[in-house]
Amino acid sequence: xxxxxxxxxxxxxxxxxxxxxxxxxxxxxxxxxxxxxxxxxxxxxxxxxxxxxxxxxxxxxxxxxxxxxxxxxxxxxxxxxxxxxxxxxxxxxxxxxxxxxxxxxxxxxxxxxxxxxxxxxxxxxxxxxxxxxxxxxxxxxxxxxxxxxxxxxxxxxxxxxxxxxxxxxxxxxxxxxxxxxxxxxxxxxxxxxxxxxxxxxxxxxxxxxxxxxxxxxxxxxxxxxxxxxxxxxxxxxxxxxxxxxxxxxxxxxxxxxxxxxxxxxxxxxxxxxxxxxxxxxxxxxxxxxxxxxxxxxxxxxxxxxxxxxxxxxxxxxxxxxxxxxxxxxxxxxxxxxxxxxxxxxxxx
Amino acid sequence: xxxxxxxxxxxxxxxxxxxxxxxxxxxxxxxxxxxxxxxxxxxxxxxxxxxxxxxxxxxxxxxxxxxxxxxxxxxxxxxxxxxxxxxxxxxxxxxxxxxxxxxxxxxxxxxxxxxxxxxxxxxxxxxxxxxxxxxxxxxxxxxxxxxxxxxxxxxxxxxxxxxxxxxxxxxxxxxxxxxxxxxxxxxxxxxxxxxxxxxxxxxxxxxxxxxxxxxxxxxxxxxxxxxxxxxxxxxxxxxxxxxxxxxxxxxxxxxxxxxxxxxxxxxxxxxxxxxxxxxxxxxxxxxxxxxxxxxxxxxxxxxxxxxxxxxxxxxxxxxxxxxxxxxxxxxxxxxxxxxxxxxxxxxxxxxxxxxxxxxxxxxxxxxxxxxxxxxxxxxxxxxxxxxxxxxxxxxxxxxxxxxxxxxxxxxxxxxxxxxxxxxxxxxxxxxxxxxxxxxxxxxxxxxxxxxxxxxxxxxxxxxxxxxxxxxxxxxxxxxxxxxxxxxxxxxxxxxxxxxxxxxxxxxxxxxxxxxxxxxxxxxxxxxxxxxxxxxxxxxxxxx
Numbered sequence: 031x032x033x034x035x036x037x038x039x040x041x042x043x044x045x046x047x048x049x050x051x052x053x054x055x056x057x058x059x060x061x062x063x064x065x066x067x068x069x070x071x072x073x074x075x076x077x078x079x080x081x082x083x084x085x086x087x088x089x090x091x092x093x094x095x096x097x098x099x100x101x102x103x104x105x106x107x108x109x110x111x112x113x114x115x116x117x118x119x120x121x122x123x124x125x126x127x128x129x130x131x132x133x134x135x136x137x138x139x140x141x142x143x144x145x146x147x148x149x150x151x152x153x154x155x156x157x158x159x160x161x162x163x164x165x166x167x168x169x170x171x172x173x174x175x176x177x178x179x180x181x182x183x184x185x186x187x188x189x190x191x192x193x194x195x196x197x198x199x200x201x202x203x204x205x206x207x208x209x210x211x212x213x214x215x216x217x218x219x220x221x222x223x224x225x226x227x228x229x230x231x232x233x234x235x236x237x238x239x240x241x242x243x244x245x246x247x248x249x250x251x252x253x254x255x256x257x258x259x260x261x262x263x264x265x266x267x268x269x270x271x272x273x274x275x276x277x278x279x280x281x282x283x284x285x286x287x288x289x290x291x292x293x294x295x296x297x298x299x300x301x302x303x304x305x306x307x308x309x310x311x312x313x314x315x316x317x318x319x320x321x322x323x324x325x326x327x328x329x330x331x332x333x334x335x336x337x338x339x340x341x342x343x344x345x346x347x348x349x350x351x352x353x354x355x356x357x358x359x360x361x362x363x364x365x366x367x368x369x370x371x372x373x374x375x376x377x378x
Numbered sequence: 379x380x381x382x383x384x385x386x387x388x389x390x391x392x393x394x395x396x397x398x399x400x401x402x403x404x405x406x407x408x409x410x411x412x413x414x415x416x417x418x419x420x421x422x423x424x425x426x427x428x429x430x431x432x433x434x435x436x437x438x439x440x441x442x443x444x445x446x447x448x449x450x451x452x453x454x455x456x457x458x459x460x461x462x463x464x465x466x467x468x469x470x471x472x473x474x475x476x477x478x479x480x481x482x483x484x485x486x487x488x489x490x491x492x493x494x495x496x497x498x499x500x501x502x503x504x505x506x507x508x509x510x511x512x513x514x515x516x517x518x519x520x521x522x523x524x525x526x527x528x529x530x531x532x533x534x535x536x537x538x539x540x541x542x543x544x545x546x547x548x549x550x551x552x553x554x555x556x557x558x559x560x561x562x563x564x565x566x567x568x569x570x571x572x573x574x575x576x577x578x579x580x581x582x583x584x585x586x587x588x589x590x591x592x593x594x595x596x597x598x599x600x601x602x603x604x605x606x607x608x609x610x611x612x613x614x615x616x617x618x619x620x621x622x623x624x625x626x627x628x629x630x631x632x633x634x635x636x637x638x639x640x641x642x643x644x645x646x647x648x649x650x651x652x653x654x655x656x657x658x659x660x661x662x663x664x665x666x667x668x669x670x671x672x673x674x675x676x677x678x679x680x681x682x683x684x685x686x687x688x689x690x691x692x693x694x695x696x697x698x699x700x701x702x703x704x705x706x707x708x709x710x711x712x713x714x715x716x717x718x719x720x721x722x723x724x725x726x727x728x729x730x731x732x733x734x735x736x737x738x739x740x741x742x743x744x745x746x747x748x749x750x751x752x753x754x755x756x757x758x759x760x761x762x763x764x765x766x767x768x769x770x771x772x773x774x775x776x777x778x779x780x781x782x783x784x785x786x787x788x789x790x791x792x793x794x795x796x797x798x799x800x801x802x803x804x805x806x807x808x809x810x811x812x813x814x815x816x817x818x819x820x821x822x823x824x825x826x827x828x829x830x831x832x833x834x835x836x837x838x839x840x841x842x843x844x845x846x847x848x849x850x851x852x853x854x855x856x857x858x859x860x861x862x863x864x865x866x867x868x869x870x871x872x873x874x875x876x877x878x879x880x881x882x883x884x885x886x887x888x889x890x891x892x893x894x895x896x897x898x899x900x901x902x903x904x905x906x907x908x909x910x911x912x913x914x915x916x917x918x919x920x921x
Contacts, residue, residue, distance in 0.1 A: 079598070079599055079600075082599035082600060082603070083599045085599075085887065086599055086602065086603060089891060089894065092891070092895070093895070093898060096895065096899075097902070100899075100902075116908070116909050116910045117909075117910035118909040118910040119909075119910075206379055206383075206385045206420065209384075209385045209389050210384060210385055210908075210909075213384055213385075213388070214908065214909065219902065219903075220384065220902065220908055221908060221909060223902060223903050223905070223908065224906070224908070224910060224911065226903055226904070227851075227853055230853075232851070232852075232853045233851070233853075
């Protein structure tokens with residue numbers, strides 16, 4: 031027994047020594063490197079390649095299983111530990127902290143969605159509204175945000191700000207974004223891993239006090255560029271995967287009995303008539319209503335000198351109020367929304 | 379898309395591997411080329427013409443050099459035949475051979491210079507135009523001229539500083555007959571734009587990687603395992619350590635005139651460590667990806683903080699850049715007519731060997747370090763950084779005999795542990811000082827920080843108490859320090875010549891799996907990635 035152990039030790043030592051030798055003699059010069067180029071490590075391997083492939087496959091499966099288990103254990107949505115959600119999901123998280131089925135209207139989209147309406151004005155009118163947008167939210171992210179939101183809320187109406195569909199930079203990025211969004215959905219640990227400090231009691235959860243997802247900005251920087259919606263017949267292309275996820279959002283809305291309306295916020299710095307045409311065409315194909323505030327400046331009394339936040343990219347607080355004042359009567363007339371004036375808590 | 383992104387490691391790379399494996403061996407390099415172009419396009423489609431143009435120039439000039447070489451050989455063989463026939467007298471054969479060789483070298487050199495000029499024009503036009511204009515404007519202002527040139531604000535195409543050096547190296551190698559010119563332009567394009575190296579190297583010589591790059595050898599399971607392990611190791615260094623240090627480094631460099639003495643030291647040390655973790659981590663990833671396809675890319679780091687002097691540091695830090703400058707600038711300048719004339723002059727005037735050597739070294743080192751500084755970017759801090767190392771290395775050479783004499787007098791061996799430790803610590807001071815200026819906004823900011831290192835020590839106690847404001851909490855410090863300890867242990871074994879991945883591959887299954895799973899879990903939980911995190915750009919990708 032002792033002898034066999036010694037022999038085993040000896041073998042291990044020999045193997046390690048031989049590995050070191052191979053490594054030490056491995057090429058340092060370009061010429062040597064060429065001689066070893068195609069066989070970096072395989073020269074060291076003594077095992078059957080077939081066995082190695084099976085091992086690799088088994089390892090991959092093990093990794094996936096571990097990720098599934100870790101995700102299941104740590105998923106803040108499953109455990110309803112919404113304060114441990116990823117910082118990017120802070121608005122969805124805070125919406126989920128609201129009483130069940132207490133929100134009747136949700137707003138989806140990128141930063142344009144975060145200033146589309148003023149939930150406080152909606153609350154005054156008795157409509158329980160919440161913005162669950164994210165800065166730079168992609169269509170795939172919007173889909174997953176809505177899915178998460180519907181787990182606890184039963185909205186009647188969704189306002190979708192479609193800027194993300196026609197954002198010039200999204201086309202090239204969309205495959206990567208869809209991959210990431212799907213992976214994070216499949217393995218929530220990848221999305222929420224950063225909250226380990228909260229789980230370990232080393233950090234406090236982020237303050238979720240805000241205005242129901244509203245980016246309340248009082249700053250004024252006027253738009254001075256003049257008319258920007260020159261009529262055109264051309265339509266901006268909508269990237270393929272964005273269109274796929276838009277379909278998924280529409281299907282989810284139908285399944286949940288939600289009415290979706292597309293609403294474009296005024297953004298003279300980057301919005302064009304071609305983008306309007308693209309969204310209008312999509313609305314027609316999907317049978318959706320499309321409200322474009324870029325064409326309604328006079329109707330809502332938008333003042334480029336007073337209602338813009340950053341020179342024409344986003345509206346400020348007064349701009350949001352003007353859009354809210356248009357949307358509230360429109361939505362009340364069209365939908366039978368319950369009056370929740372006394373139930374809505376707008377926070378401190 | 380960068381190498382440490384999930385979409386790359388779990389999406390792009392497996393697809394490329396699958397396509398590579400199922401395609402016949404002969405065409406596998408095409409998969410690598412298409413993957414490289416696809417990878418580049420995720421950064422910019424518009425600027426893709428830069429690598430395409432560089433490849434076209436490199437390929438065309440390379441073939442031209444090859445044609446001139448073939449012409450020379452043909453003429454020489456004709457001369458040989460004429461000599462054998464006896465149609466030319468023997469004395470004339472010698473004269474004619476010299477003429478042919480001289481003429482050929484002259485035309486080859488002209489063609490090579492044309493290629494280098496074109497490649498440098500591509501690089502300079504995007505990288506240095508604004509820097510030149512800024513300096514012209516400064517001179518105009520000093521001369522009282524009101525008119526100022528408008529900045530062009532050009533965006534630097536990805537990897538241009540790296541593949542330009544590879545392309546120039548290839549042309550010089552063809553000129554030196556070290557490599558045969560590549561006839562296929564797409565293969566030249568692959569050599570320059572290979573997706574693991576395009577972002578920030580390592581800068582590989584054509585003869586180092588071409589054979590494996592075009593061989594199309596099947597993916598080997600051991601190479602795959604080791605490659606992914608190295609990729610993970612690089613991601614650990616970048617996402618767990620370097621990016622976690624980033625807020626503190628930003629804070630420390632944000633107001634160079636406001637930080638205290640201890641904070642200046644912390645800034646220099648932390649930036650150096652972060653830069654090492656970031657750059658070496660990304661190089662580990664590149665090497666790992668190359669290994670998956672059986673391509674051995676050159677190592678770029680060899681435990682740089684164990685260097686005993688500045689010269690050795692540069693043989694351990696960004697090795698591929700150092701080797702490039704040594705091969706294509708230092709040696710040619712050392713062999714130039716100017717250097718030869720100096721040696722001749724010194725011999726005639728009977729100047730002592732040491733000063734003769736010093737002047738010769740200075741002649742060859744000055745262009746190397748100026749180019750090194752300028753290569754990093756169009757900033758005076760980088761030029762200062764290059765000149766700083768030129769001065770330090772020259773001083774080391776000048777005082778080497780004196781140092782040896784002192785050691786001899788004190789009866790100390792240069793190999794002794796105490797002396798080695800002293801030399802290593804001295805080199806650290808040089809490294810940290812260099813990096814202090816390297817990262818400073820301007821040279822004067824660098825000097826301001828240096829000044830505060832000494833004058834601001836009175837407020838050091840107060841400034842040290844501000845550590846909580848640096849953007850790293852206690853758990854961040856624990857993770858960074860634990861991570862650095864792991865890196866130090868691995869580097870210790872690497873210094874001893876142990877290749878960790880290869881050794882690990884020989885260990886029992888349980889141990890191998892435990893190591894790999896630990897690495898994955900640590901990156902997965904403690905890595906700074908995903909939504910909610912502001913991505914930290916790779917430092918050298920900006921060069």
